Amino acid sequence: DTGVSQDPRHKITKRGQNVTFRCDPISEHNRLYWYRQTLGQGPEFLTYFQNEAQLEKSRLLSDRFSAERPKGSFSTLEIQRTEQGDSAMYLCASSHSRGAGTDTQYFGPGTRLTVL
Amino acid sequence: GESVGLHLPTLSVQEGDNSIINCAYSNSASDYFIWYKQESGKGPQFIIDIRSNMDKRQGQRVTVLLNKTVKHLSLQIAATQPGDSAVYFCAENIGSSNTGKLIFGQGTTLQVKP
Numbered sequence: 001d002t003g004v005s006q007d008p009r010h011k012i013t014k015r016g017q018n019v020t021f022r023c024d025p026i027s028e029h030n031r032l033y034w035y036r037q038t039l040g041q042g043p044e045f046l047t048y049f050q051n052e053a054q055l056e057k058s059r060l061l062s063d064r065f066s067a068e069r070p071k072g073s074f075s076t077l078e079i080q081r082t083e084q085g086d087s088a089m090y091l092c093a094s095s096h097s098r099g100a101g102t103d104t105q106y107f108g109p110g111t112r113l114t115v116l
Numbered sequence: 117g118e119s120v121g122l123h124l125p126t127l128s129v130q131e132g133d134n135s136i137i138n139c140a141y142s143n144s145a146s147d148y149f150i151w152y153k154q155e156s157g158k159g160p161q162f163i164i165d166i167r168s169n170m171d172k173r174q175g176q177r178v179t180v181l182l183n184k185t186v187k188h189l190s191l192q193i194a195a196t197q198p199g200d201s202a203v204y205f206c207a208e209n210i211g212s213s214n215t216g217k218l219i220f221g222q223g224t225t226l227q228v229k230p
Contacts, residue, residue: 004159031216042205042220043160056215091159095216104150105218107159 002026004108006092012114013082020078021111025094032075033105034067035091036060043091049075050097082115089113128227135196137224139189139206146208150218151180151191153202160205163191193226201228 005024013019025032031050035043046065047057051072061067064082069075079086089110095103129135141149147168152160166173166180166189173180179192189206203225207218 033216033218035218040222042207042222043218045217045219048216050216056217058217093159097216103216104162104165105216106162107152109157109159 004092004094004106006090006108006111008111009109010112010114012116014116015084016081018078018080019082019113020076021090021092021113023075023077023092023094023108025073025075025092026096026106029094029096029106030072031095031097031103031105032069033093033095034075034077035093035107037089037091037110038087046077079113082113084115087113087115125222126225126227128229129196131196131198131228131230133196135191135193135200135226137191137193137204137226139191139221141187141189141206141208141221143208143210143219144184144187145210146219148209149180149182149189150207150209151178151189152205152207152220153200154205154223155202163204196226196228198228198230201226 007022033048034046037043046061047067049069052069064080067077091110093105093107095105097103150165151163154160164175164180166182171182177194181190203223205220205223207220
């Protein structure tokens, strides 16, 4: 399978714990995006990378959230001191940007986070 | 503010009929639009996209129509099949800003009755 992969698929944690999710984009895709989706809602943009540079962050990304893409390939999203309001599906998407216009984003299966 | 919305939360159709899912957007600067299909427990799956310099684009059994005058987008699915049952999202992007951010609507649930 050469699509976007995410790990883990499900994560249950207790309030106050730290969690880290991983995303592996489609090979050679230079852009990588993180979104959050709560039940019954559309995905909400969190942040995106072009290669290893983090180019935009949403206001939704509080100080407890940090994302990295150190080598321009896979990315990690860490949430520190989790709160019950962090419970959601965390989606990763990737695209191949040629520098002009908008590129098609392909999504992974998501990581379902439940904070108890 | 920016928003992308859908007119109906649930659409129920008979197998074999055509489906039309509608979407309204508010940002006139948006110039790229995508339809995604999301099945339960899965990530959104790309269906079809359209840029603002077009008003119609066709794929396999799907057609997207864009009316920039009234800021309306629709997805037509021909000969709807049970496998089409899912939540459908429209999303918009301001391509000229060269940001990858997509703004999604809330989704329409399509139910296909056998």
